[in-house]
Amino acid sequence: MLRWTVSSTDSFLIGYNDLDNEDNWVEADGTQHSYSRWRSSEPNGGVLENAVMMYARDADDWIDVNVESSRQFICKADIGASAIPQPTVNPSCSNGWESNGGSCYYFSSDQKTYSQAQTQCKSMDSDLITIDSEAEWNYTLGYIRYRYYTRDYWVGLTDIGVEGTWVWENGGKEPTGTYHWLAGAPDNSGGSEHCARLDRYNGYQDASCDGAIYYICEDDLYISDAPRSIQTTIQSTTSAVITWTTPLQMDSQNADLIGYKFYYWIRNKQSETTQSVTISSPDTFELVFDSLSPGTTYEFYMTGYNSYGEGVASDPPGNFTTVSAQLRSENYALNIYRIAKGVYLQSHVIFSTEAITLQHCTNICTGVLSCQSVNFHHKATTRAKTCEINEGTRESYSSDVVSDSDYIYAGL
Known part of the structure; x- marks a missing residue:
């Protein structure tokens, strides 16, 4: 049909793409087909070319192209089909921020050094992104590949403290040798590469912190860290005291901490004995338990909470054992x-x-x-x-x- 309605030089984007999985070409709705019309030696763009362009009059008319350039396109709809609903925007995320899971993300349009980028993020009550799950990794890569495939981004990962030990801004560690790092990285080329960027080739690459590139800020809607240094003191056959310190990041991400939730249960009886205590103050760091059973082992975990709900829980669960009852003549x-x-x-x-x-x-x-x-x-x-x-x-x-x-x- 197109050959009779457009010029011989026209080309159009179609729904085929490999945005989610490299070399796995699917329709826009995820459907896989055996039919294709790839031009000789195509597709050949690797991770930089994730969309398909069709030439209107060529016999072998598909080539892979980047997703960032503006092109003509063709839409298709089944007869009687309803409109596809637009993505839901989280009202908790500021204008210009993207929502995923329990976080809001800002993909910058300007370029800064690592320290400048972190300063900018903190000025927006956030930090450079911490990618601490496969779901978050896939979301971040997918978002960039759909829109900004030629850009490199600072993430909140450095080995500034100890050479070779890569630590996120929230204190978590990213082991080297995982597939998240590009081949041969990190290599500390020239002895001055101590900050990690999310490279356009879909992996981490160590780089000089003084280079100016794009950056990603992350604002955790929920409390992003668990209470630290939890200690237990047994006071009697029926009483114990739990003490703790505040979550790690109280300067920006967790400034909206309201209080703590404490869950405890008798060991091996979690489903039938779990009880909870709510502490409605961020400045309370002690909890006294009375009316416990003598000579009994309890397990527990804690979490901070804010207006959105509960945050990261302490892991693994802690435990304590009350003193057995004293028998006297x-x-x-x-x-x-x-x-x-x-x-x-x-x-x-x-x-x-x-x-x-x-x-x-x-x-x-x-x-x-x-x-x-x-x-x-x-x-x-x-x-x-x-x-x-x-x-x-x-x-x-x-x-x-x-x-x-x-x-x-x-x-x-």
């Missing part, structure tokens, strides 16, 4: 505590919890190996009253004993 139990009303031992509190009665408070102390006495706030108007677990006794620390009518002291 009946005569020992009857004589174990000496009680003094209106007395308070200060400066020796191991931790503070709540108890309903003095007996409840001393029972907690009995289960704590280092507990030697308690301060019980018996005049509190609430049902659950303050129970302070002490590591010393009033006999051992007489100078720290004060009068306080609100408290009852009970010591070994």
